[in-house]
Amino acid sequence: MGRWEPNAQARLRQAALDLYSSRGFEATTVAEIAERAGLTERTFFRHFADKREVLFAGSERLQELLVETTAASFDAAGPAGAVAAAFEHAASTYFPEVAFSRQRQDIIDANPPLQERELAKLHRVGEALAQVLRERGVADLSAAVAAESGIAAFKVAFAGWVTDPRDGALINHMRESFRAQRVLLAEPTPAPQI
Amino acid sequence: MGRWEPNAQARLRQAALDLYSSRGFEATTVAEIAERAGLTERTFFRHFADKREVLFAGSERLQELLVETTAASFDAAGPAGAVAAAFEHAASTYFPEVAFSRQRQDIIDANPPLQERELAKLHRVGEALAQVLRERGVADLSAAVAAESGIAAFKVAFAGWVTDPRDGALINHMRESFRAQRVLLAEPTPAPQI
DNA sequence: GCGACGATGTCAGCGACTGTCATAACCGTA
DNA sequence: TACGGTTATGACAGTCGCTGACATCGTCGC
Numbered sequence: 001m002g003r004w005e006p007n008a009q010a011r012l013r014q015a016a017l018d019l020y021s022s023r024g025f026e027a028t029t030v031a032e033i034a035e036r037a038g039l040t041e042r043t044f045f046r047h048f049a050d051k052r053e054v055l056f057a058g059s060e061r062l063q064e065l066l067v068e069t070t071a072a073s074f075d076a077a078g079p080a081g082a083v084a085a086a087f088e089h090a091a092s093t094y095f096p097e098v099a100f101s102r103q104r105q106d107i108i109d110a111n112p113p114l115q116e117r118e119l120a121k122l123h124r125v126g127e128a129l130a131q132v133l134r135e136r137g138v139a140d141l142s143a144a145v146a147a148e149s150g151i152a153a154f155k156v157a158f159a160g161w162v163t164d165p166r167d168g169a170l171i172n173h174m175r176e177s178f179r180a181q182r183v184l185l186a187e188p189t190p191a192p193q194i
Numbered sequence: 195m196g197r198w199e200p201n202a203q204a205r206l207r208q209a210a211l212d213l214y215s216s217r218g219f220e221a222t223t224v225a226e227i228a229e230r231a232g233l234t235e236r237t238f239f240r241h242f243a244d245k246r247e248v249l250f251a252g253s254e255r256l257q258e259l260l261v262e263t264t265a266a267s268f269d270a271a272g273p274a275g276a277v278a279a280a281f282e283h284a285a286s287t288y289f290p291e292v293a294f295s296r297q298r299q300d301i302i303d304a305n306p307p308l309q310e311r312e313l314a315k316l317h318r319v320g321e322a323l324a325q326v327l328r329e330r331g332v333a334d335l336s337a338a339v340a341a342e343s344g345i346a347a348f349k350v351a352f353a354g355w356v357t358d359p360r361d362g363a364l365i366n367h368m369r370e371s372f373r374a375q376r377v378l379l380a381e382p383t384p385a386p387q388i
Numbered sequence: 389g390c391g392a393c394g395a396t397g398t399c400a401g402c403g404a405c406t407g408t409c410a411t412a413a414c415c416g417t418a
Numbered sequence: 419t420a421c422g423g424t425t426a427t428g429a430c431a432g433t434c435g436c437t438g439a440c441a442t443c444g445t446c447g448c
Contacts, residue, residue: 008426008427029402029403029404030403030404030405031403039427039428040427040428040429041404041405042405042406042427042428042429042430043426043427043428045404045405045406046426046427049405050404050405051404051405079378080378080379112314115314115317116310116311116313116314117310119310119313119314119317120306120309120310120313123309123313140354141350141354141370141371141374142374142377142378144350144353144354145346145347145350145371145374145375145378146378148346148347148349148350149343149346149347149375149378149379151346152339152342152343152345152346153339153342153343155342156335156338156339156342159338160334160335160338176335177335177339180335180336180339181339181343181379182379182380183336184273184274184336184339184340184343185274185343185375185376185379185380186376186379186380202395202396223433223434223435224434224435224436225434233396233397234396234397234398235435235436236396236397236398236399236436236437237395237396237397239435239436239437240395240396243436244435244436245434245435245436
């Protein structure tokens, strides 16, 4: 396929991860990444849209997975239930080892530009899930709220998992997070006026 | 204050908004903005951290407001209730006219980099609200979930408002969104296994 | 008036990202 | 085996966002 060695993209990703971890994201130039991978800067930008995207390539898979499982469990679980079920299913099948996720998250947490990209990816996932719900007859408002609320619970669960892996597998954090959400919002306190 | 004319920052912001609206965000260079404001590119970056920040300067005010009102209504409303109350209060006091918000949102919606920045700002608001709750004895998990869920409802409400202003004031969208969230998550459907 | 201080201008430079064209490897086909 | 088409890469130039360093202008207190 490539000109010389195979797996150009994988080599670029590995080189980027190494440098981001050691020198830091900002202090790493794309030229350095390319050089370490035995390629040129221009080639880097043919494989990744920008310097941040290296860390997020493959996230479409997660979105597809969530869309599929949400659609699959919608009839039985309803909007919010289907979204929760999808995230819990993904928690036990999609995510790599804690150690890897942790290393990746450390890089992201240390760099605002990367956090922005991560949030944007999650937001797109939310839009995709809302779309699934809408296609199944859920009203616009409810669909959006169910999807965004699912994202909210996921964010918290994932953050808790990488922060404190000794609490157990991601699936446990996920269940806890969704449960806490139900408990908190089930309280019959209509927001009072100020 | 300034060297020549006053209100340098306001002039820069206005110039940026005009150009972003007419030519588009990408097609506008910082040099053009500065020139239109009668200043230099370097001065632009003394007033705004980057090209995107022009659209988000002042968002600290919203965060402060939300933090204050969440703290104020916590005792009476509890975690989720206080967050909801804060957003509903902000909805009726903070946000400018629909027309202005709409124009601004059009710019943001048309440019992924700006969406990223907006999501990042909202995320920081969520962190601040979670911090408020934690300081009042709410457990980490519950605090984070309550705050993030509030952000979720707010996002939906705001999007609905700027999309369909004929549905009424932002406060109405906000109440509807939080109500929908309570209804959706109150359904006694524990997420079933897949 | 004079000196401290804050805001602006000027200049040089790095690095992310893009467009364009040339070139080297791969693939099927004759 | 030679050939032509396709695809990935290299090479080069250029734009633009953004920063550091230093000079300069205006304002304010004395």
